Amino acid sequence: MIIPNQKTFYLAFFLALSGAAYGGAGHTHGSKIGSPADAADATRTVEIVMSDNRYDHMHIDVRESEVVRFVVHNKGQLVHEFNIGTHKMHAAHQEEMLAMMQSGQMSPTTVMHGHGGMMGHDDPNSILLNPGETKELVWKFAPADKGLEFACNVPGHYQAGMIGKFRYPAN
Numbered sequence: 051m052i053i054p055n056q057k058t059f060y061l062a063f064f065l066a067l068s069g070a071a072y073g074g075a076g077h078t079h080g081s082k083i084g085s086p087a088d089a090a091d092a093t094r095t096v097e098i099v100m101s102d103n104r105y106d107h108m109h110i111d112v113r114e115s116e117v118v119r120f121v122v123h124n125k126g127q128l129v130h131e132f133n134i135g136t137h138k139m140h141a142a143h144q145e146e147m148l149a150m151m152q153s154g155q156m157s158p159t160t161v162m163h164g165h166g167g168m169m170g171h172d173d174p175n176s177i178l179l180n181p182g183e184t185k186e187l188v189w190k191f192a193p194a195d196k197g198l199e200f201a202c203n204v205p206g207h208y209q210a211g212m213i214g215k216f217r218y219p220a221n
């Protein structure tokens with residue numbers, strides 16, 4: 051067995067961290083699913099209430115290129131997320147959140163916001179709310195993506211039914 055010296059060990063550790071950060075940023079796929087936008091450009095506001103473990107919407111109708119301001123309230127006792135993405139993106143994000151929970155950066159009922167917490171959770175397509183919080187996310191929708199979902203990727207919540215679909219009735 052080879053025991054690496056300390057310098058080699060830290061280099062390997064740094065590379066592993068860089069890889070994780072790159073992977074986290076890489077699955078946003080901005081152009082395909084849309085992109086973050088300014089509230090000033092929004093044509094309407096959609097209010098969403100989250101409870102344990104569901105949204106008060108099963109579908110949200112949107113139009114291609116429309117800018118929507120989502121105002122999301124967490125009225126549950128648990129941490130919840132509002133994340134815009136495909137099923138595949140949500141599945142990848144669920145693994146990240148499980149790792150955050152296992153590393154102590156969040157618990158089922160509390161998440162630390164800001165520096166020192168939330169590693170890998172600065173994705174522009176997502177907001178993560180503590181119980182009682184209200185947050186906004188402004189999103190410009192791309193050309194109709196039939197697989198676009200809003201979902202909560204806190205471990206177990208997607209599987210419990212905390213997922214809804216964006217529909218494009220006008221397209």
Ligand SMILES: [Cu+2]
Pocket residue numbers: 103129130131202203204207212
């Ligand atoms: Cu949730």
